[in-house]
Amino acid sequence: MSKTRIEVLDRREFLVASGAAVATLTALTSGALAREMKDANKLLQELTGGAKPTEGKVKLEMPEIAENGATVPVKISVDSPMTDKDYCESVTIIAPKNPTVYVATFKFTPDSGKAWVSTRMRLAQTQEVWALAKMSDGSFRIAKTNVKVTIGGCGG
Amino acid sequence: MLNRRDFIQLALATLAVTGSVEGFRRALADESLTQEQLLAFRPKGQVTLIHVTDIHAQLVPIYFREPDVNLGVGPMKGLPPHLTGEDFLKRYGIRRGTPEAYALTWLDFAELAKKYGKVGGMDRVATIVKAIRAERGDDRCLVLDGGDTWQGSYTSLKTQAQDMVDVMNALGTSAMTAHWEFTFGEERVQELIKQLKFPWLAGNVIDAQWEEPVFKAWEMFERGGVKVAVIGQAFPYTPVANPRHMIPNWSFGIREKMVQKHVDDARAAGAELVVLLSHNGYDVDRKLASRVKGIDVVLVGHTHDATPQVERVGKTILVSSGCSGKFVSRLDVEVKDGRMTGFTYKLIPVFSDVIQPDAEMRKLIQSIRKPHEKALNEVLGTTETPLYRRGNLAGTFDTLITTALMEERDAEIALSPGFRWGPSLIPGQQIRAEDVYSQTAITYPQVYRSEMTGQRLKEILEDVCDNLYNPDPYYQQGGDMVRTGGILFDIHPYEKMGNRIQNLRLKRTGQPIDAAKKYVVTGWASVNPGVEGPPVWDLVMNWIRKQKTIRIPEQRDVRLVT
Numbered sequence: 062m063s064k065t066r067i068e069v070l071d072r073r074e075f076l077v078a079s080g081a082a083v084a085t086l087t088a089l090t091s092g093a094l095a096r097e098m099k100d101a102n103k104l105l106q107e108l109t110g111g112a113k114p115t116e117g118k119v120k121l122e123m124p125e126i127a128e129n130g131a132t133v134p135v136k137i138s139v140d141s142p143m144t145d146k147d148y149c150e151s152v153t154i155i156a157p158k159n160p161t162v163y164v165a166t167f168k169f170t171p172d173s174g175k176a177w178v179s180t181r182m183r184l185a186q187t188q189e190v191w192a193l194a195k196m197s198d199g200s201f202r203i204a205k206t207n208v209k210v211t212i213g214g215c216g217g
Numbered sequence: 218m219l220n221r222r223d224f225i226q227l228a229l230a231t232l233a234v235t236g237s238v239e240g241f242r243r244a245l246a247d248e249s250l251t252q253e254q255l256l257a258f259r260p261k262g263q264v265t266l267i268h269v270t271d272i273h274a275q276l277v278p279i280y281f282r283e284p285d286v287n288l289g290v291g292p293m294k295g296l297p298p299h300l301t302g303e304d305f306l307k308r309y310g311i312r313r314g315t316p317e318a319y320a321l322t323w324l325d326f327a328e329l330a331k332k333y334g335k336v337g338g339m340d341r342v343a344t345i346v347k348a349i350r351a352e353r354g355d356d357r358c359l360v361l362d363g364g365d366t367w368q369g370s371y372t373s374l375k376t377q378a379q380d381m382v383d384v385m386n387a388l389g390t391s392a393m394t395a396h397w398e399f400t401f402g403e404e405r406v407q408e409l410i411k412q413l414k415f416p417w418l419a420g421n422v423i424d425a426q427w428e429e430p431v432f433k434a435w436e437m438f439e440r441g442g443v444k445v446a447v448i449g450q451a452f453p454y455t456p457v458a459n460p461r462h463m464i465p466n467w468s469f470g471i472r473e474k475m476v477q478k479h480v481d482d483a484r485a486a487g488a489e490l491v492v493l494l495s496h497n498g499y500d501v502d503r504k505l506a507s508r509v510k511g512i513d514v515v516l517v518g519h520t521h522d523a524t525p526q527v528e529r530v531g532k533t534i535l536v537s538s539g540c541s542g543k544f545v546s547r548l549d550v551e552v553k554d555g556r557m558t559g560f561t562y563k564l565i566p567v568f569s570d571v572i573q574p575d576a577e578m579r580k581l582i583q584s585i586r587k588p589h590e591k592a593l594n595e596v597l598g599t600t601e602t603p604l605y606r607r608g609n610l611a612g613t614f615d616t617l618i619t620t621a622l623m624e625e626r627d628a629e630i631a632l633s634p635g636f637r638w639g640p641s642l643i644p645g646q647q648i649r650a651e652d653v654y655s656q657t658a659i660t661y662p663q664v665y666r667s668e669m670t671g672q673r674l675k676e677i678l679e680d681v682c683d684n685l686y687n688p689d690p691y692y693q694q695g696g697d698m699v700r701t702g703g704i705l706f707d708i709h710p711y712e713k714m715g716n717r718i719q720n721l722r723l724k725r726t727g728q729p730i731d732a733a734k735k736y737v738v739t740g741w742a743s744v745n746p747g748v749e750g751p752p753v754w755d756l757v758m759n760w761i762r763k764q765k766t767i768r769i770p771e772q773r774d775v776r777l778v779t
Contacts, residue, residue: 124470125691128456134428134468187714209692211457212680 101157105193108153114193114201119152121192121204130210132181139176139194139202143169149176150195158188184210250316250333250571256348261561262551263441264490265353267346270363270518271540271638273397274373274381275655276582278335278569279640281543282326282605283523284697286777288710291688293500298522298537309525320543320566321523327603330643333568337542339384340574340582341567345545346388347575353549357441359391363518363538364451364496367409368397369638371593371654372585377405380585386414387581392436394418396452396496396519400660402463418449418494420479425468434479443490443552446483448512450476450495452519454694458684460661462746471501471691473508480511489555492516499537500690506530513557514548519695521607521637525564536562541640543567593651597761600648601768605641606656609685609697610708611772614639614656618753619702620769621760622739626666626750629725630674630704632740635681635697648767653757659742662752666739672732675718678706683714698775704730707776724774 098104105114122136139149148171154164169176176194184190187209194202289299300308302324311317319329320336350358362385367378378401385393392415398406410417410432420434435448453471456464476493483491493512495502498519506515507530515535523539527548534557538546544564551559586593606612619631639656642648677699684694698708706721721730730736741753761767 125689126454126457126694128425128461128468128470207692209683209687211684211694212677 098162099160101155101162101191104155104162105191108193108195109201112199112201114203116203116205118202119192119194119204121190121206123190123206123208125207126209126211127184130184130186133184133208133210134181135179135190135192137167137178137192137194137204141176141196143171143173143175145171146197148173148197150197152176152178153193153195154182155191155193156182156184156188157191159183159185184208186210250568252344252348252572255565255568255571256345258349258352258547258549258563259561260353261549261559263357263443264445264550264552265349265358265440266492266514266516266536266546266548266550267349267358267360268363268516268536268538268546268548269342269360269366269542269544270496270516270538271365271521272339272362272381272542273365273369273540273638273655274367274378274658275337275370275541275640276339276372276380276384276585278338278341279541279543279655280330280335280643281337281541282603282607282641283321283323284607284609285323286609287522288609288686288777288779289500290686290710291690293503293690296503297524297526297528298499298520311525316566316568317525320568321525323605323607326605326641327643330641334570336569337567338569338574339388339542340579341569341572342542342545343388343575343578344572345565345567349547350389359438359440359445359447359492360389361447361492361494361516362390362393363494363516364393364395365397365518365540365638366393367395368400368659369541369655370658371651372589374654374658374660375589376585377401378409382409382412383585384578384581386412387578390415391438392416392418392447392449392494394449394451394494394496394518396455397459399451399455399464399467400459402660403466406464416449418447419451420448421450421453421469421472421475423468423472425466428468431467434475435483437483437486437488444487445490445492446480446486446488447492447494448476448479448483450493450497452496452498452695453501458694458696458744460744460746463660471497471505473505476505477509477511480509484511489552490514490550490557495519498690498693498695499535500693501695502535503528503530504690506533506535514550514560516546523564527560527562532557534560534562538564540638593649593654595650597648597650597653597758598765598767600642600646601644601766602770603641603643604648604767604769606639607637607697609635610775610777611698611700613769613771614641615700616702616769616772617761617767618656618757619700621757622664622741622753623702625756625760626664626739628666628703628737628739629723630669630736630738631702632677632738633700633702634742635685635699636742637695637697648761650754650758653754653761657741657752657754657757661743661748662741662754663743663748663750664739664741664753664756665743665748665750666737668735669738670732671721671730671734671736674704674730674736674738675721675732678718678721679714682708682710682717686710686717687714701774705774705776707778709778711779719778720776 141149419432517537521540
């Protein structure tokens with residue numbers, strides 16, 4: 062599994078802040094396929110098995126305009142009691158306009174205490190980033206945010 | 218919601234503002250403006266905030282033409298500050314041809330400049346600040362500098378901003394925030410902060426790796442028996458709009474949640490009046506004020522807007538004080554039971570021929586300029602047409618720069634950044650070396666010459682245009698459109714990114730720009746590291762010396778389609 066992990070994200074760009082250490086990063090079970098996906102909607106379809114994710118409960122924080130597209134900070138938190146009966150199983154980051162749209166999946170257990178991730182990712186261009194949370198009852202939640210990756214250089 | 222008492226007081230405050238407008242009109246009638254009239258003010262409450270911003274290192278009087286195009290998009294369409302010319306006059310009840318019309322709009326600029334003279338000068342600003350302090354008592358006043366103070370002139374470039382630090386210390390500044398200050402690099406910024414006799418506040422700057430605060434976010438002052446918290450908000454997109462490699466360890470951003478936390482912390486510490494000293498830009502602050510609770514006053518900087526009345530967003534008021542030392546804002550605030558209950562506001566235009574220079578500040582400015590006098594005063598030529606920069610789409614000074622760059626670097630296309638700083642010159646005025654530096658004095662002045670595909674060129678234009686016209690202010694960077702030479706195009710501001718630039722053609726041939734073809738492009742102020750080329754001021758000065766007489770008609774290369 063650890064080998065897959067390194068393939069998913071470039072090591073230099075991968076940084077898990079202290080709070081996220083409770084989360085374990087893994088690839089999808091069908092990781093090889095997901096990593097090559099070019100179509101975000103298809104990937105979403107595969108991850109949810111066709112279920113429609115609803116908005117809310119997931120907070121996705123990214124800068125409005127990236128200072129450096131090569132390493133954009135991203136923070137995700139899921140509002141969940143994290144009990145044996147009701148917890149967030151995983152969070153997947155999707156970048157629809159990256160060459161491959163799948164970025165990473167973070168898995169949690171009730172013992173994680175909270176479903177919270179802080180990391181950095183590369184963005185090839187301006188796009189809407191998605192964070193998909195899988196809940197223990199089989200439902201899916203999603204949050205989306207626009208991040209601009211500019212050529213830059215002409216501010217007042 | 219405001220209670221009835223607030224409403225009456227706010228209404229009175231508006232009356233007071235209107236009153237000052239009336240004062241100008243009378244002054245015009247007998248053709249005499251006096252310092253007393255400009256400073257006339259009905260004091261209110263316990264605290265006086267004096268705001269200056271975006272001085273851009275202009276120590277001596279200048280001309281400054283306000284924009285002819287300053288379009289608002291999305292929810293900001295038609296709202297101040299997105300009013301120009303006649304619309305502006307109508308909104309604020311100002312008559313054309315008056316000193317106020319001259320100070321606040323571009324209308325009749327060259328003609329009125331001859332009539333009413335230059336504006337600004339830090340010795341005049343010092344006179345105003347001293348007069349307000351003397352009238353109100355020092356213990357009631359705060360002098361707040363919104364940033365973009367250290368950059369924009371020959372002397373600030375040569376002294377690496379030492380001149381402005383000395384001047385702002387002498388002015389008795391109470392606090393500042395920043396933007397272009399950062400372009401002197403981390404080390405120099407830290408060195409100069411140590412010399413400041415007042416706090417440097419920037420609550421939205423964090424360490425890029427560890428996300429810890431780099432600077433103090435806010436300072437508590439006690440003025441007129443009121444606890445006043447001033448929170449500093451640096452320009453959120455400094456590492457995007459300016460070279461990130463000069464400040465590699467610092468990360469910026471609007472950081473709304475962080476601003477809210479600073480406000481909450483300040484209130485918890487007993488603040489009765491909370492002031493955001495901001496370099497966000499007007500539209501960003503308008504949005505921020507609607508989302509962050511508990512700010513009484515936002516002092517807006519960055520977008521250089523001179524608005525003669527405050528704007529209200531919920532319980533928050535927005536004050537915006539123009540640029541280049543052309544205006545000083547005075548805001549008197551009444552605080553009762555831990556909140557703002559009333560205010561009186563005046564945007565004081567600094568008419569250099571009316572306001573007496575302060576002797577001490579004048580001496581300091583003279584001592585700063587003396588070693589550089591020969592370089593500053595070299596006459597390069599004369600202009601027959603007004604040279605100015607402000608406006609969303611084009612300015613004649615920028616046309617001069619792009620023309621000079623194309624000729625001096627033998628390129629078919631030129632790009633020049635849409636900076637909003639840089640004074641204006643009027644017909645018949647000599648162009649001195651100082652005037653060129655006042656348009657170009659930056660720490661990354663190299664002029665590049667490179668090949669660029671038509672597609673890349675279109676991408677750059679679309680990218681910058683989105684920084685200006687994205688309907689969500691949080692995605693705007695606050696500059697104007699990149700200036701161009703050698704190409705023609707239409708701008709559709711209300712379209713989406715990718716469709717705003719249309720009908721892009723090469724001016725020389727009239728042919729459409731070919732996405733696949735390579736063009737020779739020159740430009741300056743690249744934010745990338747390792748750019749090579751001569752400094753922009755050298756090329757521009759050479760070109761003016763050769764022309765001797767300059768005549769730049771208003772640019773028609775860019776057509777606005779609304």
